[in-house]
Amino acid sequence: MKYGPLFGICDKHPTPETLIENIKQFEAQGAHGVVIDLDGLEEQYFTRECFRKILAACCRVESYVCCYRSAKTEHISDETRAEYLLMAAEEGASIVDVMGDLFAKTEGELAFDEKAVEKQKNFISTLREKGASVLMSSHVAKPCSMEETLKYFHAHYERGVNISKAVFHCNTQEEYLISREISEKLCAELPIPFVFVCSGEYGRKFQRYETLLNGSLMTFVRCRDGEVQPSVRQALDFMRSRTPWASAAKRLDSGEFVNRTAVITGAGSGMGLLAAKMFAGQGANVLLVDINKDAINEAVEEIRKNGGKALGMVADVRSYADAEKAAACALDNFKRIDFLLCFAGGYEPRCCNSNYPFYEQPIEVIDWGLDVNLKGPVYFARACMPAMVKQKYGVIICLGSVSGVQASGYGPMYGTSKSGLFQFVKGLALAGAPHNVRAVCVAPGPVLTRPGMAGMPTPLKRAAEVVEVVDFIMDLCSDRSSFITGSTHFIDGGYLCNFGR
Ligand SMILES: NC(=O)c1ccc[n+]([C@@H]2O[C@H](COP(=O)([O-])OP(=O)(O)OC[C@H]3O[C@@H](n4cnc5c(N)ncnc54)[C@H](O)[C@@H]3O)[C@@H](O)[C@H]2O)c1
Structure with a gap:
């Protein structure tokens, strides 16, 4: 499987139709993949038929499927969430996102509950058997020390995933500098590709530089206020002109x-x-x-x-x-x-x-x-x-x-x-x-x-x-x-x- 560096985020879509429209927009702009966030969909669309239709729209882009906990899907149990993700894998999703605290909701999105971890591991191998790459994610959303940050990525790796993703906040330049050191360590130590997102007041400014600077596998682009095209085009121009090594x-x-x-x-x-x-x-x-x-x-x-x-x-x-x-x-x-x-x-x-x-x-x-x-x-x-x-x-x-x-x-x-x-x-x-x-x-x-x-x-x-x-x-x-x-x-x-x- 080949991963492109730029993924458009398709989220908050209540119906498969608007989601597919968004996928097509990203594809037309030359994005390499799309993030399909299921948790915006109305409940009646959580069916195999709808997933098939959505994933069939990704014939020329990689599909990265997630189903995070949002106000809309908070009432769904993690077991049901896992069933949906499995269905997506069976319908051809390229990457399936398993939250680090799936089966045991935990602050910082990384569970250490033994039973939950065991269940995660089994689930991950089932997804992989279906041909999907599995990405484990933790949206930590606060600044962390180097030691704490590395713990997340290594824990993901040890659970058997193909890709590890964690989102932290950097609110100052000092914190951002630490994140650089961390990414160097990740490049040197982590045996799997990773996505290291530094958001927060300071980090957000440099998010588009991530692939260039910190070895992250992919960069995300959002559509803002319904304006999908300019953001993708700008990001792609940016990547083409500035990213010195990929492709x-x-x-x-x-x-x-x-x-x-x-x-x-x-x-x-x-x-x-x-x-x-x-x-x-x-x-x-x-x-x-x-x-x-x-x-x-x-x-x-x-x-x-x-x-x-x-x-x-x-x-x-x-x-x-x-x-x-x-x-x-x-x-x-x-x-x-x-x-x-x-x-x-x-x-x-x-x-x-x-x-x-x-x-x-x-x-x-x-x-x-x-x-x-x-x-x-x-x-x-x-x-x-x-x-x-x-x-x-x-x-x-x-x-x-x-x-x-x-x-x-x-x-x-x-x-x-x-x-x-x-x-x-x-x-x-x-x-x-x-x-x-x-x-x-x-x-x-x-x-x-x-x-x-x-x-x-x-x-x-x-x-x-x-x-x-x-x-x-x-x-x-x-x-x-x-x-x-x-x-x-x-x-x-x-x-x-x-x-x-
Ligand atoms: N980093 C800053 O904050 C800053 C600010 C203003 C100006 N500058 C200027 O920008 C330039 C680059 O700065 P940097 O921080 O990237 O530098 P750096 O210290 O990271 O790299 C300088 C490189 O020059 C090489 N070098 C030293 N002496 C040499 C010699 N005699 N012959 C050949 N190569 C030699 C070193 O081996 C090193 O690889 C410098 O001229 C510096 O004065 C830097």
Whole structure:
């Protein structure tokens, strides 16, 4: 069975007719599956004949059937609920949702009552014998610690299901960060696919990014106020353009950067790493450059496994010889260099583990701050730009920072270099303009490449998600931004608006 990533939710339908209409709308919009929530149906429609009719409407989409407890079906016993689900499995449902507290209603929707668990296990194997995949769900609907959260997924797995789903709330960025760590653990530990939904005040904003960010098997789309089509279309456009790995072949067909080549420094981690995946996801050939060999190898392998074209090169941006080698490698293998993205960089006291005031900083740390952050982009631009000038096309992106405006007494080379880049892109813009080569500096505020960045206060009361910055860089590289050159763009959640106050 193949699961698509996008499932439209068909709920609150009192009759099979309106439900089927909703299924067809989602199908027409290109959803990969539909969630058929039976608990909206009037009681007279809980018949095999109606289920057959509804499931027959899902000939081109996967069907995920659930029958949660709602005001309408609260009076139905869990045994009857199970009979309905079994009927759906017999009528061809692809996925059947078994609540984690089926047969023993429990807060947090996960029962540990021994008899109920035994009954669940038998029921799950019966459903599987009928050919359905079984998903166990718990709508916990509150924030939980890592330990508690993992307990849900592991308990589902131990009961013999194919897929585990749990819905939690994240109301703050801190809680959302924990959810990221949890999803990493789930990806590494859980032997079955999972759906990890972080709702709540903070999590809801990023729900559409889930497949991209946390390894969830599927993403859900709701129809709001009867407006089904725009939401599906938007979500699909979003998935097609931003999801870097699922169904790579499809994406490469519609990829904005097919036949383009990106040279990306600092591609072993953080924003550079996500940019490599996202540019490859859009069809670009990518050359990943970093000093961290293992990180590069791992990233290249993942991109290739997902159908992207990637090469890795261990290089130090402080060396002009390395910059020339990287440019030559891109040209030898991909024949062009369309984008140069200079991510390699960092605050020297942190990167060199040397937290002293400037007057006590070892000179090597000071050199590191200037050489990696300023000379790195200068060297790579010098090495890559001739190819861009020759092909009459190119975009150079330098990563500045709000630290180019702010100062630090411990790592002043960082801010000096970043403000140097504000100026550098202007020179590049003038040199490149006659040849259709643009240069732009993107200057972020705090970005969640490290949890520590969440502590830097912004008026938006959060740090940027990595994808938000990379997304913006993709826009700047696209032809939609063809009149933007020589400028520095702050992406800082309003951080600098308050600066100095
Ligand atoms: N994360 C933030 O909050 C933030 C904010 C503003 C600006 N920035 C800037 O954005 C860029 C990316 O930041 P990030 O947080 O994603 O970085 P990161 O620390 O996650 O990754 C930096 C990468 O650069 C590589 N690197 C370091 N020295 C190198 C060298 N000499 N040659 C080649 N590669 C080298 C590292 O191995 C690492 O893989 C940096 O230039 C940073 O200054 C970051």
